């Protein structure tokens with residue numbers, strides 16, 4: 001067995017409320033990997049468009065402005081951060097206004113090209129590896145990821161989880177908003193929300209968060225073992 005642990009890239013995709021962020025952070029922390037929340041980046045660029053008076057219903061205006069904001073993501077799973085032009089936007093990117101407008105902004109090809117480039121650059125500079133979560137990581141951003149996971153859950157379970165977070169919100173209204181966003185994200189032309197052919201699908205509806213984390217940690221460890229064994233087999237015998 002080699003002494004050095006190979007860097008590993010894990011892509012976790014799926015619709016809203018399936019547990020991507022919680023699972024990805026916990027898996028990254030458990031395995032000493034970096035963590036990237038790509039949804040936060042799309043939310044950050046949406047926040048900037050709103051704050052700068054760009055009409056989010058106007059794809060041409062969004063495309064023209066797409067290169068302007070400087071978005072910086074901190075990848076420590078214990079303390080993920082996000083700034084736009086040096087401003088900490090961790091709170092502001094979670095408002096209902098940003099949530100309702102993010103699908104329109106993230107559908108613009110110029111926005112996706114810019115954010116995808118940023119994501120690839122962050123992933124390639126993660127020394128021990130990274131868990132990257134989003135909608136198109138396995139299909140488009142990191143098609144060569146060592147492990148791809150696609151999380152699913154029933155709309156009812158996802159809405160209940162989300163309204164549990166946003167205390168006092170109505171479950172039915174949350175479900176409606178979530179289903180609408182999934183439909184927009186799944187039907188856009190440029191890299192829609194989709195499961196990669198080689199992704200492992202995990203239905204989290206009846207699993208606890210701890211069970212999902214354990215399942216993904218096991219899959220990463222298995223993949224690491226498989227990679228290590230292949231490398232050892234391929235190496236010429238030492239003289």
Ligand SMILES: Nc1ncnc2c1ncn2[C@@H]1O[C@H](COP(=O)(O)OP(=O)(O)O)[C@@H](O)[C@H]1O
Pocket residue numbers: 014015016017018019020021022023161162165204207208209210212
């Ligand atoms: N398997 C699960 N069972 C119950 N609650 C969960 C589960 N997975 C995640 N949650 C909770 O659901 C909410 C949404 O999870 P999150 O990780 O933000 O999902 P996503 O990133 O896919 O939108 C969080 O409050 C989280 O603690």
Ligand SMILES: Nc1ccn([C@@H]2O[C@H](COP(=O)(O)OP(=O)(O)O)[C@@H](O)[C@H]2O)c(=O)n1
Pocket residue numbers: 015016017021038039040042043102103104106107133134135136137181185
């Ligand atoms: N890789 C990604 C990640 C997010 N997104 C967009 O960003 C939005 C917000 O993503 P998120 O992960 O923060 O959403 P939640 O599931 O946490 O509510 C999504 O609804 C998509 O429109 C995307 O287009 N591609």
